[in-house]
Amino acid sequence: MLLECIECKAQYPDTEIIYTCQRCGGLLDVIYDYSKIDLRVQKLKQPPSVWKYASLLPIKMEPVTLKEGGTPLYKCDRLAKKIGIHELYVKNEGLNPTGSFKDRGMTVGVSKAIELGMKTVACASTGNTSASLAIYAAKAGISAVVLLPEGKVAMGKVAQALMHGAKVITIRGNFDDAFRLVRELCEQREFYLLNSINPFRLEGQKTIGFEIIDQLGWKSPDRVVLPVGNAGNISAIYKGFSEFKRFDIIDEIPRMTGIQSEGACPIFNAFSKGARKIVPEKHPETIASAIRIGDPVNAPKALLAIYDSGGLAEKVSDDEIIDAQKSLARLEGIGVEPASAASIAGLTKLREKGVIQPDERVVCITTGHLLKDPEEVIGVCGKPMVVEADIEAIRAVISNEDSVEYLGAVLQSVR
Numbered sequence: 001m002l003l004e005c006i007e008c009k010a011q012y013p014d015t016e017i018i019y020t021c022q023r024c025g026g027l028l029d030v031i032y033d034y035s036k037i038d039l040r041v042q043k044l045k046q047p048p049s050v051w052k053y054a055s056l057l058p059i060k061m062e063p064v065t066l067k068e069g070g071t072p073l074y075k076c077d078r079l080a081k082k083i084g085i086h087e088l089y090v091k092n093e094g095l096n097p098t099g100s101f102k103d104r105g106m107t108v109g110v111s112k113a114i115e116l117g118m119k120t121v122a123c124a125s126t127g128n129t130s131a132s133l134a135i136y137a138a139k140a141g142i143s144a145v146v147l148l149p150e151g152k153v154a155m156g157k158v159a160q161a162l163m164h165g166a167k168v169i170t171i172r173g174n175f176d177d178a179f180r181l182v183r184e185l186c187e188q189r190e191f192y193l194l195n196s197i198n199p200f201r202l203e204g205q206k207t208i209g210f211e212i213i214d215q216l217g218w219k220s221p222d223r224v225v226l227p228v229g230n231a232g233n234i235s236a237i238y239k240g241f242s243e244f245k246r247f248d249i250i251d252e253i254p255r256m257t258g259i260q261s262e263g264a265c266p267i268f269n270a271f272s273k274g275a276r277k278i279v280p281e282k283h284p285e286t287i288a289s290a291i292r293i294g295d296p297v298n299a300p301k302a303l304l305a306i307y308d309s310g311g312l313a314e315k316v317s318d319d320e321i322i323d324a325q326k327s328l329a330r331l332e333g334i335g336v337e338p339a340s341a342a343s344i345a346g347l348t349k350l351r352e353k354g355v356i357q358p359d360e361r362v363v364c365i366t367t368g369h370l371l372k373d374p375e376e377v378i379g380v381c382g383k384p385m386v387v388e389a390d391i392e393a394i395r396a397v398i399s400n401e402d403s404v405e406y407l408g409a410v411l412q413s414v415r
């Protein structure tokens with residue numbers, strides 16, 4: 001196993017603590033000797049999980065695990081009908097240990113930290129990365145330091161990082177500032193950096209791709225749609241699909257379709273121009289705090305994934321995100337945080353534009369759980385009403401209650 005620069009192809013041993021190419025500054029990728037890997041055993045009965053695919057993961061020791069992955073892939077017929085697509089699935093990553101897909105990356109990343117003998121792990125985070133880092137550091141018995149942008153992190157995520165014992169520092173700046181600072185800190189203090197610039201972390205996240213194929217009976221969907229923030233996940237999942245193609249498990253790589261918020265869409269803008277480089281945005285803003293990122297570090301990998309798979313990028317408004325979040329919750333019983341709903345909002349928009357055809361088999365990835373951001377829910381749904389403890393008072397409000405009407409309208413649209 002080696003680390004290789006995606007730009008100049010310089011190679012480094014996997015024992016070296018580096019995050020980018022020392023020659024050109026390019027992103028690194030983990031390269032395996034595929035001729036030595038036998039994947040056939042994976043096809044056996046074992047249920048999906050991150051460590052089911054250990055032969056394609058960069059860890060030799062017993063991993064630090066809390067049983068991540070193996071999330072459900074739901075067939076969503078009612079939502080499909082509303083959107084106008086025949087076959088729609090949702091891969092619900094909110095059902096990981098901390099409630100986001102970051103756990104897949106962190107079980108591998110923290111295991112790597114232990115292999116490398118590191119005593120402290122660190123990250124900048126819009127929230128979920130910090131929650132995830134905190135639980136694996138706790139499980140491994142090492143320290144975690146996390147830098148959060150002030151006032152921009154959903155309550156549930158901060159609660160997790162605090163309770164699991166991470167050192168939580170809020171900075172007066174945005175995510176991109178926090179990331180720049182944590183990189184500096186890691187260089188000075190021998191902390192191990194576990195943002196998605198870390199190529200080992202992304203190896204864990206590629207198992208989302210493996211599981212989708214596994215759960216569809218070893219067949220690939222036509223398209224995978226997901227939210228894009230720092231752009232690590234779309235790159236990782238594309239790598240997972242590429243590896244399964246290399247092993248002839250699938251013939252085609254699904255079209256990787258990345259969705260961003262209008263207020264934070266540098267990847268979308270680059271894609272629209274056919275560019276391979278992004279122009280960073282100074283003041284990213286969106287209700288979807290997990291993708292409120294103006295300078296995504298993995299942009300080169302993500303654009304490669306989009307172009308090479310024949311995919312695309314789209315942007316959606318906060319209102320479209322909230323509508324999608326409600327539809328998913330009310331038609332399918334799947335509760336997600338706003339960033340996750342961007343995938344559904346993006347699919348809806350692309351279907352309306354006629355870019356995506358009704359006969360495509362589509363998998364949307366919902367990245368984080370509804371309970372991560374309860375304040376957003378109260379903000380868009382309103383507080384529950386309060387009435388006297390009296391049956392007449394209750395009857396009076398039920399007859400003209402908003403959510404009943406809303407549900408009626410939604411149901412009408414799918415009948």
Ligand SMILES: *Cc1c(COP(=O)(O)O)cnc(C)c1O
Nearest residue numbers: 128229230231232233290367368
């Ligand atoms: C981290 C995160 C994203 C963005 O993933 P990237 O790899 O940064 O593109 C999207 N949704 C949720 C809920 C996240 O936690």
Ligand SMILES: [Zn+2]
Nearest residue numbers: 005008021024
């Ligand atoms: Zn290089």
